[in-house]
Amino acid sequence: MTHRHLSNTVKQLKPSGIRRFFDLAASMEGVISLGVGEPDFVTPWSVCEASIQSLEDGFTAYTANAGLLELREEISHYLSSSYQVNYNPKDEILVTVGASQALDLSLRAIVDPGDEVIIVEPGFVSYASLVSLAGGVPISVATTSETEFKLQPEQIEKAVSERTKAIMICSPNNPTGSILNKEELSGIAQIVEKYDLVVISDEIYSELNYDEPHCSFSSIAGMFERTILINGFSKGFAMTGWRLGYACAPKEILQAMLKVHQYAMMCAPTMAQYGALEALRNGRIDVDKMRKDYKRRRNYFVKSLNEIGMECHMPGGAFYAFPSIKHTGLTSEEFAEALLKEERVAVVPGNVFGAGGEGHLRCSYASSLEQLQEAIKRMSRFMMSLEKSEVKSVNES
Structure with missing residues (x-):
């Protein structure tokens, strides 16, 4: 096998910037990681027990390509009762291997070679790469801290061309x-x-909105027929390793996605689907407890970041803070590497989420309050050392 046998598209993909810092942190002792994008909670036991029971009952065969109808019906009920959007479980809901596969299927179902897809930055690292793998052209639109990184309609209008097919948005944003x-x-x-x-x-x-109810884009007047809704069980239900998500869309789009799914994946894991069924039926109490704990951590962590000189808006959802470090004069990568080496705190440089993220850091507060308190202590010490270095440099000059 030689280099020339590889796909040009794959050769041009950039490795995940997040992974590099995980690998670096893993090689050190005593590191507090604020980089991991997953809950620190264990999956509720009732969910695990339902999955185990499905194995004991012998439910180990394939399900329908679209997933267990029983699960799709429960997803439909959940979305209707929670977000006031109504999808037919028979032909408008598809159970996938994580939300990541749902994103991939969405793009492969609608994008032709050369079609442009608008990507909001800072944004999840896989969006642009998935567009490229589908044969499309990602068009980045950078949001700013002045608007708390919220996409403005006029930004979309400036980015639209005759080749624009779609736009990817994420709210709450990662x-x-x-x-x-x-x-x-x-x-x-x-x-x-x-x-x-x-x-x-x-x-x-969507389950991790702290100050106001989540609003689904497909609930906006006239948008149901234009929306592919992506969701799953990883974040709100603490089920990252279960790899279970779902996509909802009007029948024509959903069936196109199903066509790709049945050739590429067949179906999502059966035992995970039974676990998800339990999560939707009886797991909302657990979700509420986790959300309340995240909100408590958010309030402490963001307040503390601002107190130590790392300006940060109050995030309305997810479990990330995105403080600015522009005033230090360091790039995001320089700051993150120095913080890791000097104080053993791992964060993700903001620039890995697109050019709009330069000068910021992603810090996950999906860690215990004790760890967050220790992280703030170390980060404060690091910020003071930077100030001393700056004063020394000025005096010497």
């Missing part, structure tokens, strides 16, 4: 924690309708 409320989504919807676009709405953090 990595900034920002949310888009109904009024803000309605503004985006006007541009989407004007230019006849499809919206891939990543709502994987």
